[in-house]
Amino acid sequence: MTFPRWIAGALLMLAAATSQAFDFKTVGAAPAILYDAPSTKGGKLFIVPRGTPLEVVLTYGDWVKVRDLSGELAWTEAKGLSAKRNVIVRSANVKIRATADDNGAPVFIADKGVLLELVEPAAGGWVKVRHRDGLTGYIKNTDIWGL
Incomplete structure (x- = not known):
């Protein structure tokens, strides 16, 4: 009966490791x-x-x-x-929008490699960011690295 316990323990450890942010x-x-x-x-x-x-x-x-x-x-x-959080833009010509959706008005465009400050996570796969020039807006999680 120790074999099933071992499997259960391994599965719990695997689940804990994959759920870690x-x-x-x-x-x-x-x-x-x-x-x-x-x-x-x-x-x-x-x-x-x-x-x-x-x-x-x-x-x-x-x-x-x-x-x-x-x-x-x-x-x-x-x-x-x-502990301050920054992210890097992964693609060329990414639109940073006024609202957290594809129809939001573009605030500015960031090129690949641009460093942005992470202001706050937003719902639906978007985060709020700030450019060093002070402009803020929303960008898709998939367009950045550092989350």
């Missing part, structure tokens, strides 16, 4: 150095500009393993990340 942080005031190991003695891979969203995959003491927009994994110091 992604944890995103934003590079803080200074650019972040990404390493191949959780140490400043590790190899430096590249520098990530401030404001860039990174997905936190694992926390190990003062270090976090992160995934970037391209899917690359690396380590960085946790102190260099902020």
Whole structure:
């Protein structure tokens, strides 16, 4: 009878793992150095500009393993990340709209790679964002990375 319990336990763990939300942080005031190991003695891979969203995959003491927009994994110091949330536009010429629907009037157009501040999630697969110039509007979840 322990076999069915083991299966039930494994299924519960799998369900818990898949229901966990992604944890995103934003590079803080200074650019972040990404390493191949959780140490400043590790190899430096590249520098990530401030404001860039990174997905936190694992926390190990003062270090976090992160995934970037391209899917690359690396380590960085946790102190260099902020809880502030930003997102990156994934496609060219994406319309940011006044309301959270396809018929909303366009407020501005953002090109691929543009960094936007996440203001608040909205219903129906849209989020409210702010451009660094102060313009705000709604964009589809599928048009951004960092959620």
